[in-house]
Amino acid sequence: MIETQSPERFRDAADAALLEMRGLFAETPLQLNDHLSARFGARVWLKREDLSPVRSYKIRGAFNFIRKALDRNPDQALFVCASAGNHAQGFAYVCRHFGRKGVVFMPVTTPQQKIEKTRMFGGEFIEIRLTGDFFDICYASALEFAESEGALMAPPFDHDDIIEGQATVAAEIASQLPDGENPDLVVLPVGGGGLSAGMARYFEGRIPNDRFLLTEPAGAPSLRESLSEGKRLKLERIDNFVDGAAVAQIGARNFEILARFEASQVRLVPENAICVTMTDILNTEGIVLEPAGALSLAALDALGPEKLAGKSVVAVVSGGNFDFERLPDVKERAMRYSGKKKYFILRLAQRPGALKDFLAMLGPQDDIARFEYLKKSARNFGSILIGIETTAPENFQRLLGAFDEAGLNYQDITDNEIIANLII
Template sequence: MDTKAATYFPKLSDVQQAARTISKIAEETPLQESIRYSKQYGANVLLKREDLHRVRSYKIRGAFNKISALSLKELQQGVVCASAGNHAQGVAFACNHLQVEGTVFMPSVTPRQKIEQTKMFGGKWVEVILNGDTFDDSNKAAQRFCKEHQKTFVHPFDDPKTIEGQGTIGLELLKQFKEPIDYVFVAVGGGGLASGLCGVFKALSSKTKIIGVEPQGAASMKMSIEKGELVELSDIDKFIDGAAVQKVGKYTFPICRDHLYAMETVPEGKVCQAILELYNRDAIVVEPAGALTIAALDDFKEEIKGKNVVCIISGSNNDITRTAEIKERALLYSRLKHYFIIRFPQRPGALKEFVADILGPTDDITHFEYSKKSSRENAPAVVGIELKSPDDLEPLVERMKANNFYGDYLNDKPDLFQYLV
C-alpha cells in the first residue's frame, strides 16, 4: 500500500469545506425517529434519510465534491467514473450542473432504472457505457479508458475528496441531534462513507461507535480487516449491487480497520426482509444496500438497548422488476419457502392425493415443473411450497416420506437449486 493512502485521514476542516460546496446543490436530509424500530429494540432509533436526495442516494455528496475540486484544465478534459448505479447518478448530476463532459461505466447487470436515471441526470453531458458483470469489471474498463483519453477518474469511494464529501453526513447528524449519538450503523461497499464518518466523529464525538455493515456475499472489508491486508474476493453475490465490491479501497481500508467499532455482515435474505418491512410498514422504499443498516440491528439488540442509534438509509434506487426476487430471497431466508424434488407415481390421481393428503391446510404450491415419462414408474417434479410457519416443514417432509413422494430437498443444495429453480 502506498504511503499517501496509508497515512491519509479525513480532516474536519476538509469535510466542513465539502459541506459548503455540497450546499450549492443538496439540502440537508431529514433525521427521523423510527417509532417502530425504537419500540422493537428498546432504543432511540433514528433514520438518516439519504434516500431523499434528488438522486436518491448519498453518493451525490462525494461525486459533486470531487468534481468541484478539479482544476479548469481537468474539467475541460472531462471525467470518467465506474459505478453500480448510485455514484453514476451523482457524477451525472454534477457533470450536468457544472457543464463537464462525463463518461460513466456501469455493469451490464445494472438495474434499468439506475441506467435511465443516470442518463436523465446527465443529459447531453454524459455518455453511459455498459461493461462487465460487476462493479470491479466496469472499474477496470473505466480506468483503461481514462488513461487512454487523459481524463480525470472520479472514484466512487477511494479518493480523499469523495471520502470528505460523504463525511458531510456526519456533520449533519451532529447538527440535527443535540444529544450524544451512541451508535451509527453505516453500509459499507468500498468504505468511502464509513471513512468520512470516522473522520468527523473522531474529531467531534469520539465516543460514538461506528458499525460498518456489508452483505454476507460480498464481505470484502470484513475479510480484509480479518486478514490485516487488502483482500480481493474472487467471487461475490452481486444482488446488493450498491455494496457489492470485490476489493475495498487503499485509502478506506486502513481508516475502517483502525476506526470502526465493528464490521458486521448480514445475509442477503435478511436484507430482503428489511426492504419489505420498510415498504409495507413504514412506506419507505429502499434499495438493497439502503436496508443493510436496518438488517444489522438484530445482531446488536442487547448492546443498543436504551441508546441513541442512527441507521443511515443510504439509497432508494430500487427497480420494481426486482420485487419478486426480493420477496423470494426473504421467504427463503425466513424458511417459509422450500423447494423439493417430488417423485409422483405415474397413475391418475397422484397429484390430487399429494394436494389433499400431503400438503398441510395452510401450505401453498408456488412453483411446479413436471414432465411425464411413461417408461418410468415414478416421475420427478420440482415443487416450490410456501409455508405459514417454519415449524410446518418437518411434518410436511414426514408425510412425503411416509407416502413415498419425497425425492430430495433443494434449499440446502445451492448448485442444484440454481440449476433447477
C-alpha cells in the same frame, strides 16, 4: 493525506464541503423511526440518504471531488467515471451543476433503467458509453479514455476528496441529533469504504470506536477479511446481489482509516436476510430501498432487541435506487430465508389418486406456488418439483411429518444453491 490530518482539521474540511454542498441540495433528514424503535425497544434514527436528489449518498463524494478539482484547475473541462449505479448518477448530476462535460462508462449489461436515470440527471452534459460485459473491462476503458483525452477520472470511493465528501453525512447527523443525545451505536454499510471511512474520521474523538458497527454483505466481506488478516485483501469471487456494496477489495485510503476497527465489529449480513428487511420496510413504512440501502437495517434485525434495548441507534440508509423488476426475486429470497417457502423434489407414484393423496397432506395455510414434472424415471414413479408457501415456518414441521408418515420419498432443495440455481 486525510488519515494523517488531525480529526479537528478533517472535520473543518468536511464542514466547509457541506456549506458548499448546500448550493446543490438540502440536507437529508435524520428521522426517528417509530416502527423500528418499538420493535427493538430503542431510539432508532434513520439517516435517509435515499432522499437525496439521486437517491443515494454518492452525490456528496462526486460533488466534493469535482468542486476541488475545479478549485485547483478552473479550466478542467472534461471528467470521466466508470459505474453502472449510484456513482454514475451522482457524477452526472454534479457535472450538470458545474456545467462540465462528463463521460460515463457502463458495462453493456447495465439495465436500461440505470442508463436512462444517469442520462436524465446529466442532461446535455453527459455522454454514456457502453463497453464490455464486466465492470473491470469498463473501468479499464474509462482509464484509457482519461489518459488519451485529458479527462479527470472521478473514482467511486478510493480518494481523499471522495471520503471528505461522504463525511458530510456525519456532519449533518452531528447537527441533527437532539442536544445532548450521543448515539450508543452507529451502523454503517460498507462497500468500497468511502462512506464508512469518512464518517468514522469525522466522528473520531467524539464517538468511541466501539460504538460503530460496520456491515457488509455476506457474499462480499472485503473489509472483514482484510481486518482479520491485518492487511488489505482482494477477494477471489463475490456475490453481486447487493450491487451497491459488493466490492472485491476495500479502497486503499479507506482501509487505512478503517484499520482501527476490529474484525468483530463488521457484521456480515446474508443477502437473503437483506431481502427480508427490504420487504418488511416496504410493507410497514412504504420506504423503497435498494439492497445496499437496507444493509444497516438488516444488521439491526440480526442484533435484535436483546442487544439494542434502551440504546440510541443511528443507522445510515445509503440508497433507494431499486429496480422493481427485481422485486419478485427479492420476495422469493425473503420467503425462503424466513422459512415460509420451501422447494422439494418428490418421487410420486404414478397411480390414480396419488396426487389427491398428496394434496390432502397440505394444511389450510399451505399453498402450492410451483408444480412441475421433472422426469418420469420409471413406469411407476415420477420426479416432481414443488414449491410450497405457508404463513409460518412451523407449518413445515407438520407437513414434513405428514410426508414421513406417508413414506413419501422427498428431498428439500431450498438451501441447495447448486440445484436451486439450476431449476428454481
